[in-house]
Amino acid sequence: xxxxxxxxxxxxxxxxxxxxxxxxxxxxxxxxxxxxxxxxxxxxxxxxxxxxxxxxxxxxxxxxxxxxxxxxxxxxxxxxxxxxxxxxxxxxxxxxxxxxxxxxxxxxxxxxxxxxxxxxxxxxxxxxxxxxxxxxxxxxxxxxxxxxxxxxxxxxxxx
Numbered sequence: 831x832x833x834x835x836x837x838x839x840x841x842x843x844x845x846x847x848x849x850x851x852x853x854x855x856x857x858x859x860x861x862x863x864x865x866x867x868x869x870x871x872x873x874x875x876x877x878x879x880x881x882x883x884x885x886x887x888x889x890x891x892x893x894x895x896x897x898x899x900x901x902x903x904x905x906x907x908x909x910x911x912x913x914x915x916x917x918x919x920x921x922x923x924x925x926x927x928x929x930x931x932x933x934x935x936x937x938x939x940x941x942x943x944x945x946x947x948x949x950x951x952x953x954x955x956x957x958x959x960x961x962x963x964x965x966x967x968x969x970x971x972x973x974x975x976x977x978x979x980x981x982x983x984x985x986x987x988x989x
Contacts, residue, residue, distance in 0.1 A: 851933060851936060851937035852937070854933070854934060854937045854948070855937045855938055855939075857874070857948075858870070858874065858937075858938060858945070858947075861873050861874060870947075871947045874947035874948045874951065875947050875948070875950055875951035875954075875967075876951060877948060877951060878947065878948040878949060878950060878951020878952040878953075878954075878955060879951035879952070879954050879955035879958070880951075880955060881948075881951070881952055881955060882951065882952035882953065882954065882955025882956035882957075882958075882959065883955035883956065883958055883959045884955075885910065885956070886906065886955070886956045886959035886960060887959050891906055891960070892960060893960050893961065898919070899917075899919060899925070899957075899960065899961065900917035900918060900919050900925065901917075902960060903915070903917050903925070903927075903953075903956065903957060903960065904916070904917050906956060906960075907956075912933065912949075912952075913929055913930075913931045913932065913933060914929070914930055914931060915927050915928065915929045916928045922986070923961075923963070923985075923986040924983060924984065924985055924986070925957065925965075925983070925984040926981070926982070926983055926984075927953060927981070927982040927983075927984065928979050928980075928981050928982075929946075929949070929979060929980045929981075929982070930978070930979045930980075932946050932949060932972075932973055932980040933949075934946040934947075934948055934949045935972055935973035935974045935980055936973065938974050939974065940974060940975075940976065941974040941975070942974070942975060943972070943974065943975060944969040944970075944971075944972035944974065944975060944980075945972055945974040946969050946972060946974075946980050946982075947969075949969075949980070949982075950967040950968070950969055950982060951967070953965075953967045953982055953984060954966055954967040954984060957984050961986075963986050963987075964986070964987045965984045965985065965986055965987065966984070966985050966987050967982050967983065967984045967985070968982065968983050968985070969981065969982050970982070970983060
């Protein structure tokens with residue numbers, strides 16, 4: 831491609847890599863130091879959101895008549911190698927997600943605070959792409975605080 835040339839989206843190949851947990855922890859630590867806790871958490875969430883949304887759209891998975899939204903999200907999570915989750919659909923489109931082996935929490939260790947910001951974003955981005963409805967995600971329990979699981983609540987946003 832020459833200088834000034836632009837690639838269209840169809841010609842760009844998606845590249846993936848496996849990130850060691852130490853790199854994930856380093857990203858957290860660097861953002862915290864450079865931007866402070868609130869900005870770092872927001873940045874990590876936004877990166878996770880964009881990643882989850884892009885990967886879901888790239889592999890062209892969607893909720894169909896055979897699988898419910900919780901089943902589709904669970905299958906996608908396993909397929910991406912992100913661990914085991916249990917997803918429960920609540921009234922109003924709210925999803926409860928329990929994760930018993932959060933890679934992010936394991937990477938961060940015992941911090942005394944919820945620490946799965948990239949994961950929150952990834953869940954929200956993936957769910958938003960699956961439903962064509964914008965979701966936000968909060969973490970109410972985290973292995974980094976001593977909980978036995980990480981627990982997330984995905985909430986649809988009216989825009």
